[in-house]
Amino acid sequence: DAKTTQPPSMDCAEGRAANLPCNHSTISGNEYVYWYRQIHSQGPQYIIHGLKNNETNEMASLIITEDRKSSTLILPHATLRDTAVYYCIVRPSMDSNYQLIWGAGTKLIIKP
């Protein structure tokens, strides 16, 4: 079973910030939070990851709560091309288990 919980769907207006929540209440101290997205009919795309500090790159920002039990992915200025399913995944930093457990994700629809 996935170790994360996400809302099944969200809408956001084009040009606004899209804030996608993720709960990972059972996360362990050495587990990272990863975000990927999958645009229709394409392979998943890596977005960002973090351990406990907030992270930012050219695609998005990742805000992780102090207790690390939840996080938010922020797309600062959403465009129509950001419509996709967004997956929040928890994985160990160094562990014998190499599997990523993919949940159902959040279907984000950007509306003009």
Next chain:
Amino acid sequence: GAGVSQSPSNKVTEKGKDVELRCDPISGHTALYWYRQRLGQGLEFLIYFQGNSAPDKSGLPSDRFSAERTGESVSTLTIQRTQQEDSAVYLCASSPTPWGEQYFGPGTRLTVT
């Protein structure tokens, strides 16, 4: 630079036939993964390679499924005696390290008739 490529992009085969799917990872990526994605569902892990060895084959659904990798380059996933339930998109990903971010190919859509 070049991303992960997969071939063929689409494959239609008759039930009972064998199929071979190919993945070319990003050059220099030591880790390679295969996933299966059924229509409308999330990704299922199949197998992981570190170099040309496969320390984790736990996701292979049956002994009809096998995979190999040549050095730190191309990998092939073989499905023998295909069944209709094998119809899915098969995705390959590579990573510079075993626990790093994964970069995915476009997938091979397999349809078993």
